[in-house]
Amino acid sequence: MASSPRIGAKYTLDREALQNLIVELTDSGYQVMGPTMRDGAIIYDAVRSIADLPEGWTDDQEGGTYRLEKRLDNALFGYNVGPHSWKKFLFPPRQKLWTAKRSDQGFEIHPEEEEPLRYAFLGVRSCELHAIAIQDKVFMEDAYVDPVYKARRENLLIVAVNCGQAANTCFCVSMNTGPEAKAGFDLALTEVIDNDRHYFVAEAGSERGTGLLEKLSFESADSQEEAAANAAVNRAAEQMGRTLNTQGIRALLQDNPDHPRWDDVAKRCLSCANCTMACPTCFCSTVEDVTDLSGDHAERWRSWDSCFNLDFTYMGGGHTRHSFKSRYRQWMTHKLSTWHDQFDTSGCVGCGRCITWCPEGIDITEEAAAIRKTPKSQEKKK
Amino acid sequence: MKSLQPILEEHPFFKELEPKYFELLVGCASNVRFEAGEILFHEGDQADRFFLVRQGKVALEMAPPNKEPMIIDTVEEGLVFGWSWMVPPYQWHFDAHALTLVRAIAIDGKCLRKKCEEDHELGYELFKRFFSVVTERLQHTRVQLLDVYGAQV
Amino acid sequence: MQGNASTATTQPMIPLPHRILKVRRETGDVFSIETQPEGDESDFHFVPGQFNMVYVFGVGEVPLSISGDPARTHTLTHTIRSVGWVTQALKKMKKGDRIGVRGPFGTPWPFQEAAGNDVVIVAGGVGLAPLRPVIYKLLAEREQYGNISILYGARNPDDLLYGKELEKWRGRFDLHVDATVDSAKRGWMGNVGVVTQLIPKAISDPDNTLAMICGPEIMMRFTVNELQKQGIENSNIYLTMERNMKCAIGFCGHCQFGPEFICKDGPVFSYERVRNIFGKREI
Numbered sequence: 001m002a003s004s005p006r007i008g009a010k011y012t013l014d015r016e017a018l019q020n021l022i023v024e025l026t027d028s029g030y031q032v033m034g035p036t037m038r039d040g041a042i043i044y045d046a047v048r049s050i051a052d053l054p055e056g057w058t059d060d061q062e063g064g065t066y067r068l069e070k071r072l073d074n075a076l077f078g079y080n081v082g083p084h085s086w087k088k089f090l091f092p093p094r095q096k097l098w099t100a101k102r103s104d105q106g107f108e109i110h111p112e113e114e115e116p117l118r119y120a121f122l123g124v125r126s127c128e129l130h131a132i133a134i135q136d137k138v139f140m141e142d143a144y145v146d147p148v149y150k151a152r153r154e155n156l157l158i159v160a161v162n163c164g165q166a167a168n169t170c171f172c173v174s175m176n177t178g179p180e181a182k183a184g185f186d187l188a189l190t191e192v193i194d195n196d197r198h199y200f201v202a203e204a205g206s207e208r209g210t211g212l213l214e215k216l217s218f219e220s221a222d223s224q225e226e227a228a229a230n231a232a233v234n235r236a237a238e239q240m241g242r243t244l245n246t247q248g249i250r251a252l253l254q255d256n257p258d259h260p261r262w263d264d265v266a267k268r269c270l271s272c273a274n275c276t277m278a279c280p281t282c283f284c285s286t287v288e289d290v291t292d293l294s295g296d297h298a299e300r301w302r303s304w305d306s307c308f309n310l311d312f313t314y315m316g317g318g319h320t321r322h323s324f325k326s327r328y329r330q331w332m333t334h335k336l337s338t339w340h341d342q343f344d345t346s347g348c349v350g351c352g353r354c355i356t357w358c359p360e361g362i363d364i365t366e367e368a369a370a371i372r373k374t375p376k377s378q379e380k381k382k
Numbered sequence: 383m384k385s386l387q388p389i390l391e392e393h394p395f396f397k398e399l400e401p402k403y404f405e406l407l408v409g410c411a412s413n414v415r416f417e418a419g420e421i422l423f424h425e426g427d428q429a430d431r432f433f434l435v436r437q438g439k440v441a442l443e444m445a446p447p448n449k450e451p452m453i454i455d456t457v458e459e460g461l462v463f464g465w466s467w468m469v470p471p472y473q474w475h476f477d478a479h480a481l482t483l484v485r486a487i488a489i490d491g492k493c494l495r496k497k498c499e500e501d502h503e504l505g506y507e508l509f510k511r512f513f514s515v516v517t518e519r520l521q522h523t524r525v526q527l528l529d530v531y532g533a534q535v
Numbered sequence: 536m537q538g539n540a541s542t543a544t545t546q547p548m549i550p551l552p553h554r555i556l557k558v559r560r561e562t563g564d565v566f567s568i569e570t571q572p573e574g575d576e577s578d579f580h581f582v583p584g585q586f587n588m589v590y591v592f593g594v595g596e597v598p599l600s601i602s603g604d605p606a607r608t609h610t611l612t613h614t615i616r617s618v619g620w621v622t623q624a625l626k627k628m629k630k631g632d633r634i635g636v637r638g639p640f641g642t643p644w645p646f647q648e649a650a651g652n653d654v655v656i657v658a659g660g661v662g663l664a665p666l667r668p669v670i671y672k673l674l675a676e677r678e679q680y681g682n683i684s685i686l687y688g689a690r691n692p693d694d695l696l697y698g699k700e701l702e703k704w705r706g707r708f709d710l711h712v713d714a715t716v717d718s719a720k721r722g723w724m725g726n727v728g729v730v731t732q733l734i735p736k737a738i739s740d741p742d743n744t745l746a747m748i749c750g751p752e753i754m755m756r757f758t759v760n761e762l763q764k765q766g767i768e769n770s771n772i773y774l775t776m777e778r779n780m781k782c783a784i785g786f787c788g789h790c791q792f793g794p795e796f797i798c799k800d801g802p803v804f805s806y807e808r809v810r811n812i813f814g815k816r817e818i
Binding site for chain 1: 546547548549550552573592593594595596616618619632633635777778779781782784785786787788789791793794796799811812815816817818
């Protein structure tokens with residue numbers, strides 16, 4: 001047994017320790033959420049033991065394609081990101097904001113009180129850590145604070161997992177968001193399968209992380225183990241299936257609202273909103289006011305919305321963005337460009353979900369490259 | 383009687399017109415005055431002059447079929463109206479009546495047409511000036527046509 | 536952010552109860568509602584330019600600009616055109632009824648920048664409503680400004696808002712008021728034409744003139760063009776934008792206008808700030 005764990009130092013945990021970690025978190029009152037298999041996809045749901053993890057499975061992703069396949073080993077985290085992202089826990093897809101009841105005075109509003117949920121996320125990838133940090137800026141770091149998001153976020157414990165492989169649709173290296181988790185976690189694990197040995201190199205990123213390690217059986221990682229973990233991350237970096245040149249992209253997109261490529265992508269885009277639902281940073285929502293049949297009870301619900309929906313811009317008898325072209329342009333320009341103006345960061349973390357889950361396989365990296373190829377300034381010279 | 387030349391020279395419509403033309407314009411110009419409510423001309427009347435408004439407000443009216451007439455434009459001091467004298471068959475396309483006491487300079491179009499035929503340089507100068515009035519009026523008409531204050535945003 | 540900051544920032548999604556004091560018909564489909572806050576705080580503070588989210592029980596919520604006098608803090612006035620479910624429900628409400636109000640939200644008109652300068656207000660249609668608080672404030676501190684002009688365009692004489700007040704303002708010697716309509720029946724003694732035609736006469740010192748515009752986007756575009764033609768700098772032209780809005784606090788994403796969130800970066804913007812996207816289709 002090594003001495004007390006320190007932030008930043010590397011330790012090793014075996015499979016049993018990982019199981020104990022899940023138990024420890026559960027016993028400490030956390031709802032542990034992690035990758036599980038359902039309906040042919042890896043999604044994030046409650047995890048009670050390592051048996052719930054998609055052991056020995058991997059995914060094959062391409063534009064418009066996602067398929068699970070058996071691995072040749074028994075890796076627990078041997079896949080990339082699926083259709084879900086962690087935002088569904090912090091920023092619920094549907095959430096009651098308040099209830100109103102008819103009264104002598106007209107009506108009374110009762111805010112929805114929630115016992116703050118205590119989540120522990122297991123298996124958060126580096127791109128996803130960045131996505132969470134981006135949503136923090138939206139919901140907690142501006143003039144107004146979203147109370148539900150804030151409460152859940154402050155209670156959140158994050159066990160990150162470094163990617164040991166990349167999907168064809170991954171481009172976190174381009175976005176400078178991975179594959180190695182560098183900040184924003186309590187604990188980060190790198191899975192290593194070395195001949196017969198299956199272990200995790202762990203690094204604590206917070207006091208909570210060192211506290212957790214303390215309760216598990218851990219060893220200091222030796223140089224060989226560290227090297228094996230680094231090799232895994234390097235392998236993922238080399239496997240990046242996509243690249244996106246972000247040089248000057250903020251100005252590039254804002255300067256090219258009339259680029260012919262927008263017409264081209266509009267012919268392929270179905271405006272189905274899949275990309276925005278799968279995206280871990282998309283934060284748009286709408287509200288719905290519902291009443292019961294008596295008309296005495298009303299509720300306001302907030303639910304995820306998408307800039308691809310026509311009614312997103314409805315106003316007094318018209319829609320601001322009625323064409324598919326304008327809606328795709330809004331989404332991509334926001335994601336890669338105006339997000340910088342708004343939140344001082346890109347809105348894209350390079351996770352590739354929008355590419356995989358687009359029924360048409362529209363590829364944000366390809367669209368950005370096409371606009372870069374013939375920007376306005378060059379067209380004028382022609 | 384005071385010559386109309388200084389008045390014409392000061393009017394923005396004739397800004398930077400070559401001085402030699404003013405004498406000629408004065409020859410076609412006359413001072414006119416309309417009491418409030420007085421009709422300047424009716425649609426279909428012979429359009430043989432145009433007006434430089436010096437004071438007051440003139441309403442230009444059109445009557446939609448089977449409906450009461452609508453005021454489609456108003457013209458105030460400093461502005462020019464009337465270009466039907468330039469285009470055959472030289473007839474007014476709307477009614478004009480004085481909303482207030484109106485003082486204006488009326489310029490005889492028949493006389494000016496003849497002079498423009500003789501001196502195309504003058505004709506070009508006048509057409510340029512009228513063309514910008516026509517363009518502006520057309521642009522305003524289009525905006526009014528859009529009904530921008532209707533329910534549609 | 537000014538106004539009822541405490542409630543707005545701690546519980547920004549919860550409407551506060553307001554009691555209706557008066558519902559007044561302004562023109563055919565436009566009416567004003569005066570309300571008073573019912574909670575512990577019986578005053579409502581706002582800065583001209585700001586807006587509220589107004590809730591009708593069981594129907595829904597809409598963004599509405601505030602149209603009353605900022606100095607009269609015991610009443611809150613909204614002027615509303617009934618076009619949708621919520622505004623139609625509002626129109627049917629009566630004195631004593633309760634509505635919910637969240638706000639105020641958004642940026643004010645640029646009074647500091649206007650001080651010492653001539654001010655030209657250009658309003659189109661119901662766009663006069665969000666500018667009326669400006670007029671009240673300018674008149675309350677009249678000595679701080681140079682010439683003040685109010686130019687107003689509407690569809691027809693019946694659609695001119697606040698007719699009595701317009702007449703009162705027109706009667707003042709320290710105010711230039713001019714209105715025009717797109718068309719009128721015989722008997723109308725005022726102007727017929729577009730609001731931009733009123734601009735040249737209202738500007739005497741373009742270098743020291745600040746313009747505030749509110750109206751349909753297309754009208755604001757023509758107005759900006761005319762103001763530029765008269766020599767007013769882009770940075771001295773201000774306008775107020777409108778978009779679909781669900782939260783008013785920067786979360787819902789609906790009101791994005793290029794890099795701007797209308798709800799928190801606006802609704803009042805300098806033309807200089809938005810000129811690259813203003814008038815671009817479907818932005």
